Amino acid sequence: MKPVLLTVEQTAEKIASGMVLSLAADEALLARLPKGNWIAGTIPYFLGEDGGVETKDKIFVTELSAANASNVAICTYTLDTIKDVARDAPENGFTVLIVPAMTPIHEEFANHGRDYEDMFMKPIIGWISGVHLSDLDKVKPKVMNGVTGRLADADAVALHVTLPAGKVAVVQILNLFKQGTGDVITFPKTGFNQTTCMVNGAERVFADYIAENQLDLKLPLVADYHGAQINTSFQGVDAATRQVNFYAPVFPGIEYRHAAPIGDYAREFEKLAKEAHVDVQFSCNCILNYLYGELNGRKIGGVGGPFTFGEIAYQLLNQTMVYLEVQSE
Template sequence: MKTHTLLTVQEATALINAGKVMALAGDEALLRQLPKGNWIAGTIPYFIADEGGVESRERLYASELTQVGAADVEIKTYTLDTIKNIAADGPDNGYTIVILPARSAIHTEYANHGRDYEGMFIKPIVGWIAGVHLDDLNRAAPKVVDGSAGAVLAAEAVAMHVTLSADKMAVIHILNLFRQDPDADVITFAETGFSASTCLVNGKPAVLAEYLAAKRIDLKLPLVADYNGAQINTSFQGVDPDGRTVHFYAPVFPGIEYRQAAPVGDYVAELGALADGAHGGVQFSCNCILNYLYGELQGRKTGDLYGPATFGEVAYQLLNQTLVYLDVRSVS
């Protein structure tokens, strides 16, 4: 059986009972049917699989961690008060997979402050933000699952700390279609947050929503910040009906210069080219629900990296509109 694939509940149950170590994604009703074991999970019904983009409430997506066994992993649940310890708790050689429920206080805490946690950017941390079917946005709460305890959680995060042997190392990769448009205006913000009403545009005060409307900004193209050469997206969620408050899928930060992303050509072709190729020992991968939607990926393939299509990606800090994967390599 493939180690990164869509499974029925019965197939996933068999793997769990066989002691496999897995990160799972799927509808809450399916996750609740699984036995306890060496797994963590989050809710989402959108996936990038062998057949391309898939929307399913009947199957689960499984990423089997093939480089380790049960003795090499520790599953922990984090609260709003303890999430700051996630990097420090990680193994000296290995990696951590974390799943956080969207729109929860712990999601906000991690997004706003995760980059300042002790040990962050030293120990590899990947993961994603659990979500729900888009039809259920106002009816259902995203959940995460600690499979070792059988606990389904709406306010906590779940993490799997994975220890690797001395001859192995974990490497995180961020694949981002977007780059700053060098001709775009420079936008800065006074406060950290998932929303903003005012900003500075090229150093001059502005009402952000009015600026976006006047410039006819395409909200499918994120704001992009340059972090020492790394292009990090902050995607637009929308504008309040009052026309003054703009909401994002990740926080903006003071002291950071943002520009809108340059337009892309063929979304699917460019994403496929970015994701295709030899990726080595991939243990985990996820793509963004915005790439799934804006790229119209249902039924379409984009390279050979598969996984859940999420409400946010984690590669150390919270990301948007990216594809993240982690591979394990031999130390030469």
């Protein structure tokens, strides 16, 4: 089944039939669902069959067709146990992880997830749950464990799927952005917030550097991880403190450059998303792509999912589309 937007009643029928699902919706809808083999996060923005859409009236339903009740484990992780998420994952399979935004567990995973045991040895994909942008600082992002029926604003949920021999899960990252040709920027510490940086080896106040060079904050910083282009997106600059805030942490020892400009968001994503897909189990996209690309009502390929406050492909990502395929070995 392709990911679809459904009513509470239609979603409840799928849960009752025993399907294993990943869901995204407003918390009021999630609270009405029966218990079952599913996990969920809150968000009202989705990439559906008809393009980008904003709704609090329907649930975005992704059926994990490679999963069934006999080969899944659904777990809740706390701030103290999130470090075990990859270790708990099956030796051959995949994990869908949902973490609530703007919480200590979000910060913990973002800052330290790449150092967790087995993190890059097992396929982990997922997203950061959020809220309607008009509800920022008013409503807390949440996740839900369908087995327990519990909504949580401080914990994460994960769905571990074991695959049969001969099948393998592959995480894919679609990124519009590449490093530009500008200055090399490094940072003194790990974190979502930075005041100073090194520009080509010289210390600068980062806010001043941004202003002097008129950096377009819709374009992220990009690091080259052995050929993989990884984004860190700007949240904004605090004029009072001169602190630069990001949607994911930057790390010391990593060289960043401001992203090269791109053309039409939707058209460029369409090119990326048209690549051959084998058996897509899950996908999500970034809320910044939805906003900056003006994707409401625009189609960008055949892979749908929630627009999120951050994407997970092993570690936390920004301004990407991620998806997971199950392939034959």
